[in-house]
Amino acid sequence: MAFKEKLLSVIESQNSLLCVGLDxxxxxxxxxxxxxxxxxxxxxxxxxxxxxxxxxxxxINTAFYEARGVQGWQTLQDTLDAIxxxxxxxxxxxxxxxxxxxxxxxxxxxxxxxxxxxxxxxxMGHDSVRPFLEDPDKGxxxxxxxxxxxxxxxxxxxxxxxxxxxxxxxxxxxxxxxSNCGLVVGATHPQELAEVRSWVPDMPFLIPGIGAQGGDxxxxxxxxxxxxxxNALFNSSRAILYASSGPEYKSAAASVASKTRNELNRYRx
Amino acid sequence: MAFKEKLLSVIESQNSLLCVGLDxxxxxxxxxxxxxxxxxxxxxxxxxxxxxxxxxxxxINTAFYEARGVQGWQTLQDTLDAIxxxxxxxxxxxxxxxxxxxxxxxxxxxxxxxxxxxxxxxxMGHDSVRPFLEDPDKGxxxxxxxxxxxxxxxxxxxxxxxxxxxxxxxxxxxxxxxSNCGLVVGATHPQELAEVRSWVPDMPFLIPGIGAQGGDxxxxxxxxxxxxxxNALFNSSRAILYASSGPEYKSAAASVASKTRNELNRYRx
Numbered sequence: 001m002a003f004k005e006k007l008l009s010v011i012e013s014q015n016s017l018l019c020v021g022l023d024x025x026x027x028x029x030x031x032x033x034x035x036x037x038x039x040x041x042x043x044x045x046x047x048x049x050x051x052x053x054x055x056x057x058x059x060i061n062t063a064f065y066e067a068r069g070v071q072g073w074q075t076l077q078d079t080l081d082a083i084x085x086x087x088x089x090x091x092x093x094x095x096x097x098x099x100x101x102x103x104x105x106x107x108x109x110x111x112x113x114x115x116x117x118x119x120x121x122x123x124m125g126h127d128s129v130r131p132f133l134e135d136p137d138k139g140x141x142x143x144x145x146x147x148x149x150x151x152x153x154x155x156x157x158x159x160x161x162x163x164x165x166x167x168x169x170x171x172x173x174x175x176x177x178x179s180n181c182g183l184v185v186g187a188t189h190p191q192e193l194a195e196v197r198s199w200v201p202d203m204p205f206l207i208p209g210i211g212a213q214g215g216d217x218x219x220x221x222x223x224x225x226x227x228x229x230x231n232a233l234f235n236s237s238r239a240i241l242y243a244s245s246g247p248e249y250k251s252a253a254a255s256v257a258s259k260t261r262n263e264l265n266r267y268r269x
Numbered sequence: 270m271a272f273k274e275k276l277l278s279v280i281e282s283q284n285s286l287l288c289v290g291l292d293x294x295x296x297x298x299x300x301x302x303x304x305x306x307x308x309x310x311x312x313x314x315x316x317x318x319x320x321x322x323x324x325x326x327x328x329i330n331t332a333f334y335e336a337r338g339v340q341g342w343q344t345l346q347d348t349l350d351a352i353x354x355x356x357x358x359x360x361x362x363x364x365x366x367x368x369x370x371x372x373x374x375x376x377x378x379x380x381x382x383x384x385x386x387x388x389x390x391x392x393m394g395h396d397s398v399r400p401f402l403e404d405p406d407k408g409x410x411x412x413x414x415x416x417x418x419x420x421x422x423x424x425x426x427x428x429x430x431x432x433x434x435x436x437x438x439x440x441x442x443x444x445x446x447x448s449n450c451g452l453v454v455g456a457t458h459p460q461e462l463a464e465v466r467s468w469v470p471d472m473p474f475l476i477p478g479i480g481a482q483g484g485d486x487x488x489x490x491x492x493x494x495x496x497x498x499x500n501a502l503f504n505s506s507r508a509i510l511y512a513s514s515g516p517e518y519k520s521a522a523a524s525v526a527s528k529t530r531n532e533l534n535r536y537r538x
Contacts, residue, residue: 006463061370062378063364063374064370067377068381069346070346073338073342095363107336108337108338112338123423126422127417145392146393147367148397150397153394153440154433154436154437154440157426157433158428164433169427208367
């Protein structure tokens with residue numbers, strides 16, 4: 001099934017716009033798990049089990065796994081394998097390089113890890129992104145307006161007619177002949193979210209920045225979803241993973257995931 | 270030793286501006302190595318041994334290793350360990366993410382893999398780059414004008430006064446309070462190389478695009494080195510690695526590395 005179709009179908013069957021971010025920091029997982037042979041994997045499995053019914057997708061940030069080298073890469077692979085098939089998997093890797101190199105990253109993320117979708121940095125332009133777009137079943141969310149403070153530095157440079165992030169949104173639209181492109185737009189910038197949605201009304205959005213980063217959920221949903229109130233995933237990582245540092249971390253994560261899912265649904269058209 | 274000092278000292282002691290790129294594609298290594306327990310590592314060790322005397326640095330592109338999953342990550346680590354201490358190691362990973370995530374990438378590349386320097390994508394701005402700059406001994410080459418065709422798409426957007434790549438060069442200059450920042454500027458754009466050198470006369474450059482990508486060596490050296498004819502590394506990957514696909518690949522790689530080193534030196538001030 002083509003990626004966009006798959007995304008809309010999962011959002012509908014799960015009745016959820018929530019993406020649970022597995023940015024698991026070994027320093028922050030409950031003490032009793034640290035005696036497990038792979039503490040991060042044990043933690044992730046519990047979080048996945050607790051939250052999958054409320055989630056449309058799980059997003060795994062590769063950095064948190066690479067920080068543990070070979071062992072971390074194994075945990076990354078095992079974590080992706082532990083996500084139930086009715087949820088989408090997103091490898092949040094923000095890759096991008098010259099063509100023959102991006103081809104290798106595509107192989108790593110889509111074939112070796114088997115992710116349904118990834119994130120890509122557009123700075124290097126068309127030949128750095130194209131190799132990721134070859135398989136229509138695999139989604140590619142391209143950075144547009146990121147959720148962090150540094151998004152002010154370069155993303156808004158304007159040629160007098162339009163800021164860079166508009167040029168990126170419209171260029172990605174041109175690359176989207178297989179309907180497998182999406183954009184990353186941060187919930188921390190609700191105004192830009194509305195703008196970008198108006199320029200590319202049909203494109204899937206991955207929207208980080210609710211939860212620990214403090215983006216307003218109501219505005220993010222109203223501005224980020226499409227006219228049907230769908231076509232967007234809203235990511236929360238730390239607020240769910242570390243909802244409690246005590247033994248009840250699992251039910252606490254489920255409870256935050258459930259509440260976030262419901263709050264997201266409340267504001268959908 | 271602070272990164273910039275280390276770089277200048279290695280260039281002098283090796284009498285070389287050459288960076289050998291280990292973008293090793295398992296499909297392209299000689300047949301007889303494929304029976305080794307780790308063919309890519311075996312090939313890399315031979316290439317390192319053959320070319321180290323002509324090189325100031327080795328650059329390892331992480332994509333080619335990640336494409337082989339857990340095994341590839343082990344090869345990446347073992348390859349970095351096989352580089353002699355008198356050469357610099359550069360992990361060409363082009364990472365960049367929100368602050369708490371970039372911190373994890375910094376840990377992965379500098380602490381786990383132990384690279385002397387890395388490449389970083391600036392699109393996400395200051396808080397995505399800062400975590401990489403904490404250790405003055407570790408170098409950070411930030412993408413400015415990349416060597417590929419897609420560098421035309423976004424890097425040149427201009428606010429009427431200066432193109433994005435100028436804004437990036439000058440911003441990186443401001444971030445450079447520990448003298449460990451550098452810039453990536455492609456040899457395929459000799460004009461921009463001269464411009465960027467004029468804006469940041471003292472900053473180290475990592476210059477890809479000679480070799481298989483076809484950048485002109487004379488222009489790249491004249492425009493990319495500093496007033497002393499140093500402070501820049503010129504990367505060649507495929508032209509050295511695959512100088513021959515036959516049994517003499519090792520001496521062929523040494524010969525191309527030696528010639529490239531000499532040609533780079535010929536045009537230094």
